[in-house]
Structures are given as structure tokens and as C-alpha cells.
Amino acid sequence: MILIIDDDAAIRTSLTVLLKRAGYTTRAASNPEEAIAEVRRKVPQLALLDMNFSRFTTGDEGLTLLRQIKIFAPSVPVILMTGWASIDLAVAGIKAGAFDFIAKPWDNARLLDSIATALKLVSGDRADAGTNATFDRRGIIGRDPALEKVLSTVARIAPTNASVLITGESGTGKELIAEAIHYNSNRRGKPFVKVNLGGMPPTLFESEMFGHKKGAFTDAVADRAGRFEIADGGTIFLDEIGELDMNCQVKLLRVLQERRFEPLGSSKTQTVDVRVICATNADLPRMVAEKRFREDLFYRINLITVELPPLRLRRGDIAALADHFIAGICNDSGLKKPAVTAEAYRRLSSFDFPGNIRELKNIVERAVLVNSGDTLDADSFDINQASPSQSSPGDNTIAGNERLIIASALERNEGNISRTASELGLSRASLYRRIDKYRLNKKVSDEN
Numbered sequence: 001m002i003l004i005i006d007d008d009a010a011i012r013t014s015l016t017v018l019l020k021r022a023g024y025t026t027r028a029a030s031n032p033e034e035a036i037a038e039v040r041r042k043v044p045q046l047a048l049l050d051m052n053f054s055r056f057t058t059g060d061e062g063l064t065l066l067r068q069i070k071i072f073a074p075s076v077p078v079i080l081m082t083g084w085a086s087i088d089l090a091v092a093g094i095k096a097g098a099f100d101f102i103a104k105p106w107d108n109a110r111l112l113d114s115i116a117t118a119l120k121l122v123s124g125d126r127a128d129a130g131t132n133a134t135f136d137r138r139g140i141i142g143r144d145p146a147l148e149k150v151l152s153t154v155a156r157i158a159p160t161n162a163s164v165l166i167t168g169e170s171g172t173g174k175e176l177i178a179e180a181i182h183y184n185s186n187r188r189g190k191p192f193v194k195v196n197l198g199g200m201p202p203t204l205f206e207s208e209m210f211g212h213k214k215g216a217f218t219d220a221v222a223d224r225a226g227r228f229e230i231a232d233g234g235t236i237f238l239d240e241i242g243e244l245d246m247n248c249q250v251k252l253l254r255v256l257q258e259r260r261f262e263p264l265g266s267s268k269t270q271t272v273d274v275r276v277i278c279a280t281n282a283d284l285p286r287m288v289a290e291k292r293f294r295e296d297l298f299y300r301i302n303l304i305t306v307e308l309p310p311l312r313l314r315r316g317d318i319a320a321l322a323d324h325f326i327a328g329i330c331n332d333s334g335l336k337k338p339a340v341t342a343e344a345y346r347r348l349s350s351f352d353f354p355g356n357i358r359e360l361k362n363i364v365e366r367a368v369l370v371n372s373g374d375t376l377d378a379d380s381f382d383i384n385q386a387s388p389s390q391s392s393p394g395d396n397t398i399a400g401n402e403r404l405i406i407a408s409a410l411e412r413n414e415g416n417i418s419r420t421a422s423e424l425g426l427s428r429a430s431l432y433r434r435i436d437k438y439r440l441n442k443k444v445s446d447e448n
Contacts, residue, residue: 002115003044004028005035005065006081007053015048022112032065036072043073046118049098051082051089062089063096070097077118081106094299101299103257109273110259117160121304138180140173141324142317146309150177157304158184163256165241165301166279168308170405170424171356174279175239177306182235187275190234195227198240199427205248206264210255216265228261228272235275241301242282242293243430253297276301281402311360312352319345321357325364326376335368340376347378354405355424362412362423403438406431410440 002024004015012028019026027044029035031053038044047069051062066078077099082090090101100114135155140147157164158181166174175194182192200208207216211226227236244252255261256276260269278301287293311318322345330337353359367380406424413419421431435441 001025001027001042001044003035003038003047005030005032005047006050007031008050011050018108018112019115022115024115032061032068035065036068039069039072039076044076045122046115047076047078048115049078049080051080051093063092066093066096066098075122077122079111079114079118088296091296091299100303107259113161117162117303120160121157121162136180136183138176138183140176140180141321142314143320144314144316146314147317150306150308151180153304153306154180155184157181157306159186161185161275163276163301163303164278164306165284165304166277166306166308167284168281169310169354169356170281170402171358172308172310173357174281174308175237177308178235178237178277178279181277182237182275185235185275187234191231192235192237193227193231194237194239196239196427198243198430201429202245202248205245206251209252210261211263213263213265216263220265223263226261226263228255228274229263229270231274232272233274235277238276238278238301240280240282240430241278242280242284242287243433246292246294249294249297253294253300256297256300278302310353311356315349318349318353318360321360322348322364325361326368329365329368333369336374338368338371338374338376341378343378344376344380347383348381351383354408356405358423359405359408402434403440406434406438407440410435 002019004012004019004026005028006012006015007030009030012030016026016028027038029038035047035049039047049062049066049069053061062080062082066080069076069078078093078097080090080093080098080101081104082093082101083104090098090103093101099118102111102114135151137151140151154177164178164181166177168174178194179192182188195209206212207220207224207226209226209228211224211229212220214220214223238252255272259273260271262269284293284298284302288295288298311321323340326340327337329335348360348363355362363381363383366382367376371380406420409420409423413423417428417431421428424431426434
């Protein structure tokens with residue numbers, strides 16, 4: 001049963017008809033007193049809550065009611081309904097425990113999708129990654145408990161349409177996790193579109209993301225579909241979301257909220273059905289506090305947060321990963337796979353790898369390619385690094401680890417920007433921004 005709470009009788013009726021056609025049973029309340037009475041009489045599966053009642057214009061009553069519902073029924077998902085002028089109020093509601101917010105006038109498909117997602121996530125009947133033989137790991141290697149915990153979450157959220165924010169240090173495999181979410185979802189037969197926002201100039205954002213019509217600007221010699229149109233029906237993966245320009249954040253928020261956009265040079269509005277997965281190694285809450293990332297966008301993209309552990313916290317997977325990389329490198333290069341001594345595995349597992357899986361792969365690849373024998377021993381792996389605790393005492397933040405990762409990569413590549421950017425999976429422009437941010441210019445060589 002879904003409880004509809006709104007002081008407008010026409011809206012209550014409209015929502016009731018919509019939900020009943022979708023197969024839900026409903027009850028309705030016109031004010032906070034009726035709403036609490038309904039909750040106490042029979043706990044609903046979900047509540048739709050209008051944030052503004054006719055007697056109050058600030059929304060405080062809506063926030064108060066949300067908190068009261070959470071007292072009487074803490075596990076009930078609450079979806080807020082509010083006008084665009086009250087988005088700040090909706091963000092406050094998310095902080096207070098709401099599941100999602102929908103802007104009025106609402107889109108029926110968007111609302112029904114949010115309801116279905118909320119009910120799936122609270123039902124608790126999703127399969128666990130560790131026991132479900134049909135779960136597609138998408139090349140994810142390892143069985144460390146820290147990784148299995150992540151995959152258990154992925155298995156539970158994949159069948160929903162919930163937006164997901166994947167966080168973690170550089171090189172931890174965020175793209176693989178995004179692929180696992182998509183290919184274990186009902187959208188698996190539709191496109192999975194990857195976009196690196198860190199390498200996208202703000203001037204090209206609208207054209208790249210929403211497309212353009214011929215003649216929209218000087219170089220627009222033909223119509224071009226944007227990434228959102230290409231991803232229609234599937235999933236769009238927005239990597240390095242923390243690098244997105246503030247003006248572009250506003251444009252992205254509109255599309256995520258309304259699922260509509262206009263290509264450059266066109267007055268025709270297009271609708272799109274996409275699941276959004278974002279990833280970042282940045283500290284977005286800190287960026288929000290520093291006014292460098294929009295708070296409303298932050299709460300829109302992280303309905304579900306998946307935090308990937310660094311490799312140093314899943315050491316049990318280092319040997320398996322190394323063996324996987326060795327086999328792949330030998331296969332690609334036509335080399336005979338060498339044996340690896342137990343001491344070599346122990347040495348690899350003893351290091352922290354600030355560059356995480358990407359750094360491990362590079363070290364293994366160098367060892368295989370320069371090896372002239374049939375065996376890799378401990379001395380075969382050229383690991384010249386300081387652990388995070390040695391290099392940045394007391395700094396365990398994502399930003400602190402990112403500085404260490406970039407500094408370490410620059411040293412390994414003797415300051416060469418192109419090689420370092422390639423190793424870290426960054427564009428040159430994105431790497432230069434980080435070098436300036438962390439004041440690492442002295443580590444950059446003249447030959448780049």
C-alpha cells in the first residue's frame with residue numbers, strides 16, 4: 001500500500017488513479033495529522049509526501065512530517081514531491097532520510113520508476129553476489145571479503161533503476177563495477193555508454209551529451225546524436241563526475257531530473273530513458289561544502305553509493321590479480337607463462353600500491369616483458385614506492401591518496417605527462433589540473 005500525502009484534492013485523485021492503474025493499492029491523507037494517523041494504523045510500503053501545505057509556504061511542515069514518519073516507520077521509503085523552486089528544500093529532505101524527490105509537475109514514468117526502485121531496494125529479496133551463480137562478474141577478479149561485500153551490494157541494486165555513485169581511489173576498478181551493475185540489470189541488452197567528464201571541455205558539453213543539429217555552430221556539418229540519446233533504454237556511465245564544470249552541472253541536473261533535453265540548434269524536446277551511474281575519486285561532500293559541486297546534483301546522483309576498497313584493503317586478491325595479468329600479458333604477447341614463486345607473491349602482497357590495481361598491472365607487465373627465464377621471483381618485480389603512511393602521515397582522505405598516487409606515477413614516469421596520464425587513465429588536461437591542484441609541478445619533466 002502506498003500512502004499519498006498532499007493537501008490538494010486534485011493531486012491526490014490524480015496520483016491515486018495513476019498508481020491504481022500501475023497495480024498499487026493506495027490510501028490518501030490531506031494533512032500531517034491524517035498522515036500520522038494512517039501510518040500508525042497500518043504502516044505503508046511507501047509514502048509520497050508533498051513538501052508544501054497550503055497553510056505553510058516554507059516547507060518546514062513537510063520536513064517535520066517526514067521526520068515523524070521516520071520515527072513511526074523508519075524503514076518506509078518516502079518520496080518527496082516539490083516544485084523546482086523548492087529544490088533546496090528537497091535536498092534538506094534527502095538529508096533527513098527521504099529516498100528520492102520528484103519535481104512537480106511530475107513525469108508519470110519517472111515517478112513510477114522511482115516507486116518501483118524504492119520498493120525493490122527495501123524488499124530484501126535481491127540475490128547475493130556470493131551465492132548467485134548467474135551473477136555476471138564482468139571480469140572482476142578476486143574473492144577477498146572486502147570485494148565480496150561490494151559485489152553483494154551490486155547484485156542487490158543492479159535489477160533496480162536506482163542512480164549509483166561509485167567512489168574510490170584511482171585504479172580501483174570503478175568502470176568494471178559500473179559494467180557489472182549494467183550487465184546484471186534488466187537493461188543488459190541495451191547500450192552501456194561511457195563518458196569521461198574529466199577530459200571534456202565545458203564548451204563541448206552540450207554538444208557531446210545532448211547532440212546537435214546541422215548548422216548549430218560553425219563545425220556542425222551534420223546532425224549528431226548525443227551520449228544521452230545513444231544510451232536511451234540503457235545505462236550512461238559518467239566517470240570523473242567531480243571534474244564537471246559548475247555551469248555544466250546545472251544542465252546535467254535538469255536532464256537527470258526531467259529525462260528531457262534539446263539538442264543544440266533544435267527546439268524539439270527529446271525524452272530519454274537511461275539509468276545513470278557516476279564515478280569519482282574526489283571527495284564530493286567536501287566539494288559541496290566548498291561550493292565547488294552542486295548539492296542538489298550530489299543528492300540526485302548518489303541515491304545508492306558504492307565505495308570501492310583500495311587494493312591495500314583487499315590484499316587477499318593481489319596474487320589472483322597478478323596471476324590474471326600475467327596470463328593476459330603472455331597471451332597477448334605470445335609468450336610462455338612463467339611460474340611465480342611463493343616469495344614473489346608474498347612480496348607483491350606486502351606493498352600498498354597507491355595506484356591500486358592499475359599500478360599492480362603495470363608492475364606485473366614490466367616484470368613479464370623483461371623476464372628472460374621461466375620463473376618470476378621476488379626480485380623480478382620492480383616496486384619502488386613508499387607506502388601512504390610513509391609519504392603522507394595522517395592524511396587518509398581521498399584527496400590525500402590521489403595526490404600520492406599522482407606523485408608516485410609522475411616519479412615512475414620521470415615526469416612525462418603523456419605516459420603518466422595513460423597509466424592513470426586520465427586525459428592530459430585532467431592530469432595537468434590535478435598537478436596544479438596538488439602543486440606537483442616540480443615533478444614534471446621538460447620532455448612531455
